[in-house]
Amino acid sequence: MPLRRERPDLAREVLRPPRSIRALGPRESAALVRLTREAMVVRSRDLDAFMAADVRDVRWIDAGEGLAFACLGVAPRDRLLLESVYGFLTLKNGVPIGYVLASALFGSCQVAYNVFEAWRGGEAAWVYARVLAMLRALFGCDSFTVDPYQLGHQNEEGLGSGAWWFYQKLGFRPDDRATLARMRGELARIRRNPRFRSSRATLEKLVAEPVFWSLGPRRADVIGRFPLHAAGAAI
Numbered sequence: 001m002p003l004r005r006e007r008p009d010l011a012r013e014v015l016r017p018p019r020s021i022r023a024l025g026p027r028e029s030a031a032l033v034r035l036t037r038e039a040m041v042v043r044s045r046d047l048d049a050f051m052a053a054d055v056r057d058v059r060w061i062d063a064g065e066g067l068a069f070a071c072l073g074v075a076p077r078d079r080l081l082l083e084s085v086y087g088f089l090t091l092k093n094g095v096p097i098g099y100v101l102a103s104a105l106f107g108s109c110q111v112a113y114n115v116f117e118a119w120r121g122g123e124a125a126w127v128y129a130r131v132l133a134m135l136r137a138l139f140g141c142d143s144f145t146v147d148p149y150q151l152g153h154q155n156e157e158g159l160g161s162g163a164w165w166f167y168q169k170l171g172f173r174p175d176d177r178a179t180l181a182r183m184r185g186e187l188a189r190i191r192r193n194p195r196f197r198s199s200r201a202t203l204e205k206l207v208a209e210p211v212f213w214s215l216g217p218r219r220a221d222v223i224g225r226f227p228l229h230a231a232g233a234a235i
Contacts, residue, residue, distance in 0.1 A: 006126070010171055013129035014215060017137045019062040021071075029058035032070045036089040039096040043116060049087030049101055052078035063130045066093040069100070071138070081232050083110075083223065084139065090127065092119075100131055104139040108222035111135065112150050120161070125170065136215075143214040145224035146172060151207035164206050165198075172211035175225070179209045 024032065033053045040050060050072060057073025070089040079085065083103040090098040098115040113131060115124050135141050146167050152159030174180055182205060189196045198206070210224040220226065 007169060008126050008129035010129055010132065010213060011215065014132045014136055016133055018069075018130075018134050019064045021137065022060045022062075024058045024060055026055060028060075029055040032058055032060070032089070033072060035096070036070055036072060036087070036099075039089060040099070045099075047087055047099065047101060048078070049074050049085055050089075050099075053087065061088075061134055063134060067091070067127060067130055068094075069131075069134055081235065082228060086138075088131075088134075090115075090131075092123075092127075098127070102135055102139075103223060104135070104141060105223055105228075106221045106226065107140055108143040108145065108224075108226075109135045109139055109141040110145040110147060110223040112147070125166070128170070142216050143212065143219065143222040144172075145222060146211050147224065148207055148210055151211065152203060153207045159200070159203055159207065164203060164211075167211050167213075170213070172213045174206075174209045174211050176209040179206060182206060 033050075033055055036050050036053070040046060052075050053072040054075040059071040061069040061071055063069065068091045070091065072087045072089070074085050074087075080103070083105045085101070085103050088100040088102065089096055090100060096116070097119040098113070100114070101112040103110045111131065113128055115127070132141075132144055135144070149155050150158055151164045151167065152161075168183065174183070182202065186196075186198050186202065186206075212218075212222070212224060214222075
């Protein structure tokens with residue numbers, strides 16, 4: 001089957017749930033936790049959710065067309081105060097191709113999406129759409145947030161990969177008015193000259209604010225807008 005290189009319609013794709021979500025027994029869970037950690041360490045990567053994974057909270061998610069996610073919950077002692085945090089190993093035809101970190105609260109989800117270098121530029125957009133569909137099925141989310149670090153803020157890998165434009169083309173937008181104005185200015189330059197590329201200085205300004213996408217109307221009680229730090233301090 002050819003690669004799915006087209007840009008997906010998120011509003012349609014997010015409504016298409018995974019084929020199945022299956023809780024695993026102890027043996028299968030332990031094997032998936034090992035596989036996830038091995039896939040990370042050989043690439044010199046680390047994720048707290050994987051290192052603190054709870055083998056009693058592991059699921060296998062079949063997203064269809066050979067795409068699957070190993071869903072790993074975090075051990076109770078390492079969980080955050082408010083958000084539900086899960087790590088996911090992304091597999092295509094059984095081969096690890098990336099990973100996801102998701103924090104869910106109030107029907108919203110902050111998503112960190114990573115594709116291993118060898119698989120970038122292929123089906124990344126289509127896989128991301130299936131990630132959001134999976135998170136909607138798991139957590140009932142209708143709003144999604146990408147934080148500045150994932151976009152490239154103080155993150156050379158994200159900045160160099162053009163992550164901000166990846167999410168912009170899928171429909172994500174910042175709330176910040178100055179960032180929105182800067183985005184519109186860059187789009188106008190691209191329309192005048194399709195070969196135009198944003199400068200590093202402009203990208204550094206664009207990535208300084210989170211971006212959001214929602215199935216429904218804009219609301220304030222989503223991760224990235226809701227002041228979680230203030231809630232934690234108050235508690």
